[in-house]
Amino acid sequence: MLKRKIDSYLQNWKLREDRQPLIVKGARQIGKTESIKHFAEQNYKSVVKIDFALEEKYLDIFQQGFEVDAIIKNISAHDTRHVFIPGETLIFFDELQKCPSAATSLKAFKLDGRYDVICSGSLMGIYYNEIESNSVGYKEDYNMYSMDFEEFLWAKGYSDEFINDLLKHMVEVKPLSEAVLLEMQNAFKDYMMVGGMPAVVDRFIKQGHFSGILQMQRQLLNDYEEDITKYASGMDQTRILNIYRRISVFLGQDNKKFRVSKVAKGARGREYIGAVEWLENAGIINVCYCMLEPSLPLKGNYNPDNYKIYFGDTGLLIASLDDEAQMDLRDNRNFNAYKGAIYENIIAETIQKQSYPVYFYKNEKSTVEMDFMLRDKSGIVPIEVKAKDGATASMNAMTRDNKKEKYSDVVYGIKFADKNIGFNGQFYTFPYSLAFLLRRFFDH
Numbered sequence: 385m386l387k388r389k390i391d392s393y394l395q396n397w398k399l400r401e402d403r404q405p406l407i408v409k410g411a412r413q414i415g416k417t418e419s420i421k422h423f424a425e426q427n428y429k430s431v432v433k434i435d436f437a438l439e440e441k442y443l444d445i446f447q448q449g450f451e452v453d454a455i456i457k458n459i460s461a462h463d464t465r466h467v468f469i470p471g472e473t474l475i476f477f478d479e480l481q482k483c484p485s486a487a488t489s490l491k492a493f494k495l496d497g498r499y500d501v502i503c504s505g506s507l508m509g510i511y512y513n514e515i516e517s518n519s520v521g522y523k524e525d526y527n528m529y530s531m532d533f534e535e536f537l538w539a540k541g542y543s544d545e546f547i548n549d550l551l552k553h554m555v556e557v558k559p560l561s562e563a564v565l566l567e568m569q570n571a572f573k574d575y576m577m578v579g580g581m582p583a584v585v586d587r588f589i590k591q592g593h594f595s596g597i598l599q600m601q602r603q604l605l606n607d608y609e610e611d612i613t614k615y616a617s618g619m620d621q622t623r624i625l626n627i628y629r630r631i632s633v634f635l636g637q638d639n640k641k642f643r644v645s646k647v648a649k650g651a652r653g654r655e656y657i658g659a660v661e662w663l664e665n666a667g668i669i670n671v672c673y674c675m676l677e678p679s680l681p682l683k684g685n686y687n688p689d690n691y692k693i694y695f696g697d698t699g700l701l702i703a704s705l706d707d708e709a710q711m712d713l714r715d716n717r718n719f720n721a722y723k724g725a726i727y728e729n730i731i732a733e734t735i736q737k738q739s740y741p742v743y744f745y746k747n748e749k750s751t752v753e754m755d756f757m758l759r760d761k762s763g764i765v766p767i768e769v770k771a772k773d774g775a776t777a778s779m780n781a782m783t784r785d786n787k788k789e790k791y792s793d794v795v796y797g798i799k800f801a802d803k804n805i806g807f808n809g810q811f812y813t814f815p816y817s818l819a820f821l822l823r824r825f826f827d828h
Contacts, residue, residue: 386582387538390528394423405490405501410528411667415582416504429472437479446485452496470498480505491522508615508666530580530697532737533820539589551821555828559804572817576730579699601703623659631693632704635725640692670694670732672742679793694732701729731769734819752778760826763795783810
């Protein structure tokens, strides 16, 4: 059983006397079901698991309304082996996207209070706002992702003490030893190739090499495409597939901005808004919006029509590339190829997995451009993802001229590269492999 961050979250949720029914959201095959099952078996005398995708007979359990006793009666009618012990039972509704009514029932379960309830699903084919209002104030949400680099390090046997020492080096701006730096660089490159899908990580850890990994990843890509076909319909299906099949194409261009005109002839932006949202809700992509100005607040200060699209899992991005690119990456470990898209994608993924919204900045004249924009306790932190030494004119301008009005919210910058830890008075330099510690670094 791979150690996941949701494990501690679920334990803390269980300890809260005022806990509410929980919805665990995330892409398909990222380990939601396994993590919840493991938690349930360790913490409850009775677990009632219903998979709406595999057990369609349960789709009718809400037909008589959402009164808890009626739901329990309908579940028992389908399988008398289910046991309901007040205070000792977890009801686990899996594949929520097949039965959104399960989310509507959460208010009733919360008010009743006898049973804990967890729902899980990818939300494919439904917009979350369709179920969001049904149980407002009576549920909580947890966004789960494929394994991040810290979870990958856990799988490889690294301790929390080792990881805390990495953070200490960042906070104290103390370079890593050459041995540790190389060790982390190699582990991070393995992670980029393998990605964070649990089944793929598990195979890689157990066998210690990449044999069969690409085949597994490409099957996952095919499974996602089949899910799109299954859960989307009509023109939406065509538009969603058009975007999904072209993500790596856009990332391989110098200008990585998503342009509908390049997806289909005569396509209009407004026609594809729902398709992008569908993929984002499903957890397949991360959307990075362009800020209107490099100023606070970040939320609300962006152009909804100007955005980039990244794969939610960088291993799947690499698996989607052509065979020639695969050979270059796997034989030469040339991650700087492909217009810098791979490192940019992994940093976007890492930011998203730390629960930050993802933004970039580019002014109208394209004279100032920044890969990502975050905020810490003091202000805006521009982030560059560059392989070359030094920083771009954009980073220098933002951090050097942060006393000027247009950059007054900028406090310092961060550059991620294949370099050691450093600070030049304007921006920090960190190895790519330490990006997963950004939130903890900001908190110091």
